[in-house]
Amino acid sequence: EAGVAQSPRYKIIEKRQSVAFWCNPISGHATLYWYQQILGQGPKLLIQFQNNGVVDDSQLPKDRFSAERLKGVDSTLKIQPAKLEDSAVYLCASSFQPGPGNTIYFGEGSWLTVV
């Protein structure tokens, strides 16, 4: 079974530029998450989708971050314009279905450096 796929793996951009990350979850997984992990910290949830609907985006900086999950499968996360403090690993994860006792599976992450 293929895991969570993410691209690009690494990206370096200048501040005020834009960047987009793509995620393909594990086949059949209804729930998709985007996490931000800053060096030395734990993953922080940015947005959670259930199929193609947003469950929680309370910690997404909506003035610069946007995400979509058209057709309930792939997802993209966009940052525009980027700030220096956006330098982090952006982790996509997925889980099979709602309900307690779920395990979420992560992709390898997209590493962003804003200079």
Added chain:
Amino acid sequence: DQQVKQNSPSLSVQEGRISILNCDYTNSMFDYFLWYKKYPAEGPTFLISISSIKDKNEDGRFTVFLNKSAKHLSLHIVPSQPGDSAVYFCAAEGTGNQFYFGTGTSLTVIP
């Protein structure tokens, strides 16, 4: 508001000895807990989990203990191996399939 806390940023253990990683949480509504392992330049990988109806779950060299009254869980690795050197994250599942992560503990197993 950090609902899941790992107060030890790092831990060093001799190969063959036991590694104990600790995690505390504040929300009594959490009912499912997970441990993830992360190597540099990779995403976290699932290691082991435990439901709140249990106090222990074992998988090979890895055992997770849960003390609900103390809101504390721990991961025991025995015997520790150099390949276990990684960052370990504790996570708790809240309502709506939301997961809350600790800040991680970096384990170094010394050969």
